[in-house]
Amino acid sequence: MIVPLGDDFDGRVRAAAMTWLRQRCTAEDPVVRRDELLRFQFEGRTIPLIDNRLGIRKPEGMSGALSILTTYTSDGARAPYEDAVGDDGLLRYKFQGNPQHYTNVGLRVAFEQRVPLMWFFGVKQGLYLPFFPVWIITVEVEQSQVAVALDEAQRHLSIGSVTSEIERRYSQRLTQQRLHQPVFRQRVIQAYETACAMCHLRHRSLLDAAHIIPDRDTRGVPAVSNGVSLCKIHHAAYDENILGVRPDYVIEVRADILEETDGPMLKHGLQEMQNLRLTLPRRRADHPDPELLEERYERFRTAM
Structure with a gap:
């Protein structure tokens, strides 16, 4: 039996997923396992919050992307965050292959509709630190990427070359405080098996x-x-x-x-x-x- 999705299915899924994350991720346990994200339940059905193979999750029945994911890599594989932040201090997220792939289209739709997403950042194999809500605030077609705001303040910053020096420094500091420092903390604590x-x-x-x-x-x-x-x-x-x-x-x-x-x-x-x-x-x-x-x-x- 096919259960109808109903009105505003997109909005209900986003709201329910973020409510669950707020309850699930506490100061004592702020990270979430991959299997938990794949088993998320909504209105009697399983709707994974991440894709099993891709970095962008766009569930069937939703017009825009629901989440993006950064896979955990060891320090030796690449310099952390080296290619993830623009000159304006805003984070970038790359398209997955063909710009016309449905997941990349989902990112563009999320930008057009101004809907919130979740960003799952790998801190260990199969373990993610969630950031939410985040927003796509511009699509940079030539670079095959989108710019991502971590909070409401960044949503209203100028983009690219028109960014003032004050805005740029503010945005860089915000990115450092909101993403880089928490990710660094969790990666180190995980490496030491949650012990001093x-x-x-x-x-x-x-x-x-x-x-x-x-x-x-x-x-x-x-x-x-x-x-x-x-x-x-x-x-x-x-x-x-x-x-x-x-x-x-x-x-x-x-x-x-x-x-x-x-x-x-x-x-x-x-x-x-x-x-x-x-x-x-x-x-x-x-x-x-x-x-x-x-x-x-x-x-x-x-x-x-």
């Missing part, structure tokens, strides 16, 4: 992705090898050069901190880190880069 590399705390909401070389530095790339999963206390201590990490992954505590007398946090949380070794990711490619650690360690030694 120093104290092994496993509460995801209390974990950060600490940069070895800060992201404001030209070498501070958003790669897992430039990050360490640390709890908020040890992240702050690392940033303040209270703790340092040698290139051989051994932790050092600043000398004056070792001589202090205080409560249990100082003793157990900081002083007892002296000469412990970081717990490293399983994949060697995800280990902290020794050269970056050495550069950062020299800054720590200077602070001593």
Whole structure:
């Protein structure tokens, strides 16, 4: 029996999918598995939120694309985000092959109808960090791509060469805060199996992705090898050069901190880190880069 789709099927699917994501993705568990996205239920039927083979999802019965997906790739495969951001600070998403393919047509229709989409960004094999709602704000035919706004503010920015310097900087900062930093955090935390590399705390909401070389530095790339999963206390201590990490992954505590007398946090949380070794990711490619650690360690030694 074929059940009629009814009026505004497109809008109902989008609203239901985003409501489900808001409930599903919490501070403790902000990522969603591929199999969950493929099994999404709506009004008694299965409507996958991602395509099983393609990066653009345009379900039957919907005029515009529902979602876009960026597949997880390791740091060695490509530089993270290198070709994803335009000079205006807005994210770009490439067409899938032939511009006339139904999925690419779905992107153009989503632009014309001004409908919201979901963007699933791979942080590990089969694991995605969702961004929603996002909007297609222009179609760049010659480049076979679309520009994507991450929030309402970006939807009203000028596009391309007419972007003012103030708009460009604002848009770049917004993209950094809304997408690059959260993706970097989740990739690092996933690599360290949701634990602090120093104290092994496993509460995801209390974990950060600490940069070895800060992201404001030209070498501070958003790669897992430039990050360490640390709890908020040890992240702050690392940033303040209270703790340092040698290139051989051994932790050092600043000398004056070792001589202090205080409560249990100082003793157990900081002083007892002296000469412990970081717990490293399983994949060697995800280990902290020794050269970056050495550069950062020299800054720590200077602070001593």
